Amino acid sequence: MIMSRTLLVVFGMLFCTAAQAEVDKHARNLAASCSACHGTDGNSEGGMPVLAALDKVLFVNQMKDFKSGARPATVMHQHAKGYTDEEYELLADFFAAQKRH
Numbered sequence: 001m002i003m004s005r006t007l008l009v010v011f012g013m014l015f016c017t018a019a020q021a022e023v024d025k026h027a028r029n030l031a032a033s034c035s036a037c038h039g040t041d042g043n044s045e046g047g048m049p050v051l052a053a054l055d056k057v058l059f060v061n062q063m064k065d066f067k068s069g070a071r072p073a074t075v076m077h078q079h080a081k082g083y084t085d086e087e088y089e090l091l092a093d094f095f096a097a098q099k100r101h
Contacts, residue, residue, distance in 0.1 A: 027094035030083070030090060030094070038050070041099075042054070043100065052100045053100040054096060056093060059092040060092050064080075064088065067081050067083075
């Protein structure tokens, strides 16, 4: 009985870790399209805003404003329309976790 509980806990921990790694990969893949303008891991070399270490709520709100047209942009309104609210959250988590250079 104790052995089966231990195995259940171990398998549960492994499953959660694997699921988290998949979320991180998906967020990283989503963020890859941002790198052309905003730099690798959100660290722009200038001319574009740095996304690394950006507040999550600010990031999500700005993306929603781009999508709705409330915030003017040249191309960001088109990019923002390609993501769901859940993907905004994943991107916000990814960029918030990056170190600013």
